[in-house]
Amino acid sequence: MPDFSDVSAGLQMPLAEAMQTQRAVRRLRPDPVDDETVLEVLRLATKAPTGGNMQGWEFMVIRDPGVKHQLARLNRQAWSIYRRFARRAARGNISQARILSAVQWQADHFEDAPVIIVCCLHGRVWPSTMGKASFFGSIFPAVQNLLLAARAIGLGAALTTLPLWSRTLVRRTLGLPHTLTACAVIPMGWPMGGGYGPTTRRPIEEILHLDHYGTRPYASE
Numbered sequence: 001m002p003d004f005s006d007v008s009a010g011l012q013m014p015l016a017e018a019m020q021t022q023r024a025v026r027r028l029r030p031d032p033v034d035d036e037t038v039l040e041v042l043r044l045a046t047k048a049p050t051g052g053n054m055q056g057w058e059f060m061v062i063r064d065p066g067v068k069h070q071l072a073r074l075n076r077q078a079w080s081i082y083r084r085f086a087r088r089a090a091r092g093n094i095s096q097a098r099i100l101s102a103v104q105w106q107a108d109h110f111e112d113a114p115v116i117i118v119c120c121l122h123g124r125v126w127p128s129t130m131g132k133a134s135f136f137g138s139i140f141p142a143v144q145n146l147l148l149a150a151r152a153i154g155l156g157a158a159l160t161t162l163p164l165w166s167r168t169l170v171r172r173t174l175g176l177p178h179t180l181t182a183c184a185v186i187p188m189g190w191p192m193g194g195g196y197g198p199t200t201r202r203p204i205e206e207i208l209h210l211d212h213y214g215t216r217p218y219a220s221e
């Protein structure tokens with residue numbers, strides 16, 4: 001298995017290339033990922049901004065099979081309900097069906113990922129839009145940094161929130177204090193197949209508005 005010295009050169013990847021090819025990699029090999037690799041990915045994650053530069057984050061590195069199993073159970077519980085809606089919505093759409101099959105694979109093998117990162121935040125979520133935006137906006141830039149760093153070194157990773165459906169069960173599983181909120185769960189490991197590749201997104205012309213909502217100068221009629 002590669003260790004950090006084998007993959008560190010990947011971090012020189014051009015930024016645009018990393019952004020264009022950072023997609024959810026769910027099919028992971030169970031082979032170990034060394035501590036130095038995990039630490040460097042997390043170090044880069046923490047170069048992200050936070051509201052007021054508070055840096056109220058904590059990152060948990062889960063390697064213990066028992067804890068991974070509990071997170072896997074939580075993920076499967078949420079997925080068993082969510083997949084019914086997802087399957088209905090994906091009917092007739094081949095690319096959505098492909099994603100669902102990868103999500104199913106991930107659900108079946110969640111605990112086999114060699115390492116799972118849980119990104120947490122201290123503090124309270126205030127009910128206003130501003131409160132929610134500045135709370136969760138203080139962790140997801142770090143999550144994206146983590147995903148980009150993982151992409152650059154070829155380490156498979158996928159952002160999940162399904163395992164977080166029960167705050168109480170997550171807190172018990174991870175031994176979190178009441179003041180800490182788990183916001184993202186990211187299984188990581190070396191990809192099973194091709195791994196990363198170009199992402200498919202709505203074209204910018206379709207979603208760009210000039211000055212007022214609805215004024216879309218680049219949209220084709």
Ligand SMILES: Cc1cc2nc3c(=O)[nH]c(=O)nc-3n(C[C@H](O)[C@H](O)[C@H](O)COP(=O)(O)O)c2cc1C
Binds near residue numbers: 022106158160163200
């Ligand atoms: C806030 C958020 C929550 C997500 N939660 C899950 C999840 O619980 N399980 C999962 O498999 N993927 C999850 N994803 C990943 C998306 O499904 C994925 O990014 C999307 O399908 C696009 O796929 P791609 O990045 O491979 O192109 C989440 C993504 C975001 C941004």
